[in-house]
Amino acid sequence: MSARAGFTVVEVVIAMALVGLVLTKLTLVMDEARRAHQEESISMALDDQAMELLDKIAFAIVGSSAESLDPTPMAPFYSGTIHYQISLGVEDGKPVWSEPEVIGLSEDSGQVYWGQNVGQAGERIVVWANTVSEMLEDELLNGVDDNGNDLADELGLAFVLDEKAVTIRLSLERERDDGHKIQVTKETTVTCRN
């Protein structure tokens, strides 16, 4: 009889308790790993998007003339929009400039847009990104410089001019499934070549 008995109730209970414990821990670890993976994926996607967007903006500004930039904010002032004209070449010894172009942040929609002839005939507007943060990372709307970049209350896209060089700061954000916000901030400087 003893050889056919299998497990006792105590053994089964202990085994089930252990299995339950292991499964609970495993579920927690898996959940944490899934969340970390999601955060990493979003962060990498935002990273790529921010780099691509910064490159686009930098490439547009690098071909422009410093004289064509408007407005021309110097730190601690900044602008969320920049107007410029790029050089198309030289004709009869004189430089030929493009139609007026603009890159800016639409504060209502959080979109970065590029525009040409805005408000005039032949207007063209293209949205380049729509995940821009309302404010730059670690900045609050309180009139002081919270993130230590010499600017106060700067928006998610901020241009600062220093002679011919333009510093571009950009924060993108996205929410995880559980509502946790993930932000990525990039900054670069380009000098107008024309």
Next chain:
Amino acid sequence: MRSKDLRRPQKPPARARAGLTIVEVIVALSVLVVAATIFCQTLLSTARVRQLNRDNALAADAARVVLERMRNRTFLEIYKAYNEDPKDDPGGNGKGPGHLFDVAGLQPLDDAPQGKVGRVTFPSLAVQVTVGGGGGSGGKMSLGGGAGAGTVVTEWHLREDATDEGLGMPRDLNGNNLVDTANHSSDYLVLPVRVRIEWKNGAGARRFEIVTQLGDFRVDEGVVP
């Protein structure tokens, strides 16, 4: 005999009751440990590669930004602002950005000068110069004509005869088709420059560098080339 066998409960053979032998358990555990080790190593190396890529991107962007800031200066000020000598900085002693710089997010090497990760180099040489004295000797150059001992100071001269294969030196810098031993910090037309960033991370010491030549291609107004 036959009926007796039927009445007695049959015991399973010893082998069937034995479960796993100690050798089988050890082999199974070894395989499990090896598999777990490989899995962990893969995870770790993935994380390391990701960190490496991130660091490389930071370094590349920082080097590019330094070059952009150089381009933002008057061309003939670039060497003086970014060389090793703070005395010749435009605007006064130590007012320039200098040849060393930090990059947020990158950890400097243990022996990094002034604990900075970035360094700008030109084809320059440190020259001992006697200022205000009555002449130099022993490889020292003399500036100033007065008699007396004078003061020996170190100056960094932009030299065409500097030897640096990476920067394409020696070469003519001021457009006179000659490679001489003069200081060309005030009349260069082409400026070879290297921006090097060295940092450390989990994988050891890392390096990123950009070598380029800056030139002033602007034509003064009213001058027909």
